[in-house]
Amino acid sequence: MNKRISGILLALAIFIPGFSQDNNKLQDAFLEAEYFFMHEDYQDAVNAYLPLYEKMADNQNLAYRIGVCYLNIPGKKNLSVSYLETAAKNISAMQKEGTINQIAAPYETLFELGKAYRINFMFSKAKETFKKYLGTLLPDDAGNIEFVKHEMDVCDMAADLVSKPVSLTEENLGDLFNDEKDNFNPVISADGKSFAFMVSLKFYDAVMFSKLENGKWSAPVNITPELQSDGDFYISSLSADGKILLLSRDDNYNSDIYISSYNGISWSKVVKLNKNINTKYWESGGFISESGDQLIFASDRPGGFGGLDLYISKKINGDWGAAVNLGPEINTPFNEDRPFLINNGKSLFFISQGHRNMGGYDIFRSDMQANGLWSEPENIGYPLNTPDDNIFFMPTDGGKSGFCSLFRETGGYGKQDIYKIIFK
Secondary structure: OOOOHHHHHHHHHOOOOOOOHHHHHHHHHHHHHHHHHHOOOHHHHHHHHHHHHHHOOOOHHHHHHHHHHHHOOOOOHHHHHHHHHHHOOOEEOOOOOOOOOOOOEEOHHHHHHHHHHHHOOOHHHHHHHHHHHHOOOOOOOHHHHHHHHHHHHHHHHHHHHHOOOOOEEEEEOOOOOOOOOOEEEEEEOOOOOEEEEEEEOOOOEEEEEEEEEOOEEOOOEEOHHHHOOOOOEEEEEEOOOOOEEEEEEEOOOOEEEEEEEEOOOOEOOOEEOOOOOOOOOOEEEEEEOOOOOEEEEEEOOOOOOOOOEEEEEEEEOOEEOOOEEOOOOOOOOOOEEEEEEEOOOOEEEEEEOOOOOOOOOEEEEEEEOOOOOEOOOEEOOOOOOOOOOOOOOEEEHHHOEEEEEEEOOOOOOOOEEEEEEEEO
8 A cells, every 4th residue: 555645646636836937847847757656657657657757856855756667667677776876875754745845855765775775785784784674773662763773684684595495496377377467376286277367457457367278378367357346356265176276356445355266158246255254354265275274365454463364264164264373483563464375285375575585575485384384584586586576476386396476677577577486
């Protein structure tokens, strides 16, 4: 969620007096850029900010916004550093949203610059910058203080993990599942006969489905109309037999988990899971175990360890029972999400901002021990995990391989492509 939305909307709704005609034109162009920025349309936002910055090179607030945009555009994240470094030369706690006349950048510039350094493998500079940002936080801002201290530790862990890369191969799935658009969230059924993924079309994100027929994958079909989705449902998982699809609906304010069933010909309209699973809080990333009697998912409901935690529910009389927190072995004060429970419920793959992390979200594995407790989660390693966010990995073959989407500047079909990862 973008916490700037309310402030920017207010600025968009009022008239800001005192501008010359030229300044009014700049102000209008700035508000257009802010609209894209508010909606996280970073490419259009940066295209709108850059002409303004050419005319107002002393405006560090524009430099900050351009840096944040580049930090969120795959393939251009290296460009964020110079803009954020410039913005960091003039930062202020006094911010007036919605006006081109705001020259100083916000204190958050230091945090974004720390991220930019980390994502671009400049770990020492990142740690130093996070420390500077820590000095801008109020003593009673306990949650952010804890998170920034964790970010400082992450810089050391990232340097160590990069120095010890794991051996793996990446196999692009080809033009049947990839094109010039973003292709992401790939999932496969445990029987290996059903495959689903997302693709970003012009006006919405579509859910695609393919079946293995006579040893070959069928041409993927857009099943979004069958689900009766407006393009706001995102794939979480397929059941072991490929007949159940779990999805999350994300409206930026809330997320719930939905189910659709396949009758061999078409998919049913999505239906929300029961109140043991969905609450007024955020629920996402549902996965049904191979046995079909356990559902694991993420939620930020009260009573957890902080942020999103992983919960598990068992099927009782045909429906999902009360959800139980997986406990402190798995959950941290930060976010855990995207769980996959394989090997007859004995191996758990998930993403986390905590544990031995190298930046953003990393992919982890934990295995059930003889005493019934989960083992300490293990970072599955660099280069699959990077100093940037790594937010989706569907394990296969007992965890020896898996599917994910990756951006590669060379060798791909466009933006994000779907790859099979094989660990050596």
